[in-house]
Amino acid sequence: MSQHRPPGAPERSVAVPALPDLPEATVARLPEYLRALHNLAENGHETVSSEWLATAAGVNSAKLRKDLSHLGSYGTRGVGYDVALLIDQIEYVLGLTQRRTVALVGVGNLGHALAGYDGFATRGFRIAALFDADPVRVGEEINGLVVRHVDELSRVATEESIAIGVIATPAAAAQRVADRLVAGGVTSILNFAPCVLTVPDGVDVRKVDLAVELQILSFHEHRKASLTALPAAGEATLTPLPGSLAATDPQEAIGT
Amino acid sequence: MSQHRPPGAPERSVAVPALPDLPEATVARLPEYLRALHNLAENGHETVSSEWLATAAGVNSAKLRKDLSHLGSYGTRGVGYDVALLIDQIEYVLGLTQRRTVALVGVGNLGHALAGYDGFATRGFRIAALFDADPVRVGEEINGLVVRHVDELSRVATEESIAIGVIATPAAAAQRVADRLVAGGVTSILNFAPCVLTVPDGVDVRKVDLAVELQILSFHEHRKASLTALPAAGEATLTPLPGSLAATDPQEAIGT
DNA sequence: AAGCGCTTGTGAAGACACGCACAAATCGCG
DNA sequence: CGCGATTTGTGCGTGTCTTCACAAGCGCTT
Known part of the structure; x- marks a missing residue:
């Protein structure tokens, strides 16, 4: 991080003493x-x-x-x-004055990309260990790191003081991985697997689901399409227009 | 999509006539x-x-x-x-009753992984075209799709009726790519590049920044650390404690 | 057919977030 | 030294989101 010190500032620290609790x-x-x-x-x-x-x-x-x-x-x-x-x-x-170590679990399609993503290193994070359950992948070297077996996860997490665990495994394996991360003392998890994780209090989980983002966009596409199909019917939802309801958006017809 | 019809239901459509505007x-x-x-x-x-x-x-x-x-x-x-x-x-x-076509721009580290991610196909999306600006990558085949040059983007987007564009390029190229997507008639964009896109009204942009997620987790790590370091100082922010400010959390010391 | 247990749907209240608009503060210039 | 231009910091009204708590409705049992 940049060790900035304003030119004329006294060396007495003027940094905020404790963390304000931000929204x-x-x-x-x-x-x-x-x-x-x-x-x-x-x-x-x-x-x-x-x-x-x-x-x-x-x-x-x-x-x-x-x-x-x-x-x-x-x-x-x-x-x-x-x-x-x-x-x-x-x-x-944000706590970026110390470089935080990250463990990445699951080096499949997505995990492989994350392991090679340089945006992490340039923004204060260091991927310190890679794990996978597949024996074929264990031992593989990616970006100078050797993939270890997931059985070592808890031990290594403790030894290397991992701050954040990233889960890029299939959904079926994610909960077990989360448990092992927690057992290894990890209290922050970024979950790319499409499933809900249950963790003890004090552990933060953030979820990123790429398909969900597309589905949200799909909703807005759908909405926009239904509006252009009914150009003058901005408020039509509440005004029945008895005869033509089913024909408002032909391409969307289902069942019938 | 599943064409479900409840057993005893009449064939008269009971689907919602127009889209409710959801929060x-x-x-x-x-x-x-x-x-x-x-x-x-x-x-x-x-x-x-x-x-x-x-x-x-x-x-x-x-x-x-x-x-x-x-x-x-x-x-x-x-x-x-x-x-x-x-x-x-x-x-x-969500508009998933019709399969939406997706164009993926940028088949570098992350883009490559997205192109191979099967979570899209299983949830109603079809990646219909891949693009990149790097001549070395153009022509490469990924998952049965050939990477095309980004110059063809607008034309192909129109021809193939692309519904959603996914940007997985470096930040410097993202705005130009967005412009071309818009020119090709795309009105929904998922942006993985760490930059703000400006688009015309009516175009929806969602941004996913993997490093941002880690930084948010880092904040919570930092907060948790400062709380355990000061177990009885929940409200300490407003009480200066003159002598010991810099020592509240040694590992976080900056500058000085 | 009536009563009982269970679950949905929603009114109301509280918490949170947003954005306007303006007072307070600072700099530069005459 | 004072004044105007500029920009921050914030009080306040507004709207959205969340949560509680309960009435209304449904099916099962007797």
């Missing part, structure tokens, strides 16, 4: 702000206005200011935000 | 319900209670009932929901 919605946006800020820093910008940063992050400027205000006041009225300082603050709050 | 939060959960329902159907269950289904989907049962109530009343009091009927209803609302 979850704010936390989810901070990484996006951080990415935009790194872009700005690379282009040599030293300060940035909320308007500019908000546009770069794709959000409303008032929302951005409110989000940042939760971390404390690090902007200057009439000027804007100090890019480097803000980067440090967000990275501190 | 966005509900739409995002429907795919999860759908997955759980398919699991139940495979195991031979014909009906399911909201309590059961909610648990399988990892949500509150009241929330589940309210979500489903937005689609209309398809449950039976005292009994539960008809699994097959509910599957049909959700698939209809």
